[in-house]
Amino acid sequence: MLKFTKIERPSTPREAYELLRSSKTARVIGGGLWMRLQHRAIPCVIDLSACGLDQIEESDDAFVIGAMTPLSALESHADFARATNGVFTAAVRDIVGPQFRNLATVGGSLYGRFGFSDVLCALLALECEVKFTGAGRMSLADLCEEGYPRDVLERVVVHRRPYQASYKCLRRQATDFPVVNVAAAYWGDEWHVAVGARPCRARLLTGSQLGLESKRPSREELARALEAVRTLPFGSNYLASAAYRRHVAGVLAVRAVCEAAGMEVPAPLEGRFEDEAKALGAEGAEE
Known part of the structure; x- marks a missing residue:
């Protein structure tokens, strides 16, 4: 069984980052769907659901995707699908089911770097960056190779290209x-x-x-x-x-x-x- 001693719900990514830095045992929770399969007690989890990171913003140059955006929201985003030749929609359509994809988040899927991840594989082939509160921006490819920064993942940036x-x-x-x-x-x-x-x-x-x-x-x-x-x-x-x-x-x-x-x-x-x-x-x- 997974147990939390304390749950923190900061209102900004910066607050979440400071909480994370203040405790070596704190963990950030995204969708929490894979975490729930663990059998352990976590002294403190930091819930990002109140940080406003669940929006998809468009510009002439890129799509800026909040880390807490559900997979289903990006899957059904018509402009994003057109701009990326439907590669993300094709990648996630068989991930468990709609109910699961309504809860699983883009940021959680990428930060976890799960070997089985369809999300990571699909976005890795595109020009994609991730933005952390402390470390700033890095390419998704660098995140894959360099490992986990102890940081708060805020956004995923997918640049517009004629993919x-x-x-x-x-x-x-x-x-x-x-x-x-x-x-x-x-x-x-x-x-x-x-x-x-x-x-x-x-x-x-x-x-x-x-x-x-x-x-x-x-x-x-x-x-x-x-x-x-x-x-x-x-x-x-x-x-x-x-x-x-x-x-x-x-x-x-x-x-x-x-x-x-x-x-x-x-x-x-x-x-x-x-x-x-x-x-x-x-x-x-x-x-």
Whole structure:
């Protein structure tokens, strides 16, 4: 059972930050949906629900998303969906159900850097920053790599770009955790591909790392990208083996890039996917 000794509800992010700094045992609570599964006692939790961080603001340059914005609010935001080619909506539509997405927050999903996170994977492929009360702004990619600052996450900033983007995910069935997820986006004259549920947190690869040099990649470029994705470390758990994940991640990456580029997957690559799947065998997903 999860127990709180004390709950603080500050009215501003700065107040929340000072409370956090004043106690080494204090924890910030976002939606709290994953925290509730823990069996522990927390002396003090800081609830951000009164800090006014649940709004989505638009400008000519960016979408500024409050950290306490529910996933469902961003999922149904028509302007954001148009601006990002619907990649976020595609990413979250199978996260448990509408009731869950009404409570789960954007900030909580990103700050947690959960390995299974569809939210992190989708936004990582876009030009995205996070703003902390103390540390200020940093890229989402840096947050993934550098770890958790003991700070209050206030906002997520998604810059407007002419995104060509796609999200691909394999689940055993709807609402399950993803076996593997991939987001691909072309912006800034470069491809950005995020690979998550490995089962560790998502990693971002850019065009130079992938061997993707053009907006509409050739078969040779896609083959290089396939192998580059498969060089990432993959692990096994109850959902799938490392070998199965490695195979699927490469397939999903190529398909996401092709869909974002508005092109079909070259036939030789599709045939290769089928042959590899047969070689792995059905047991690959069960190990």
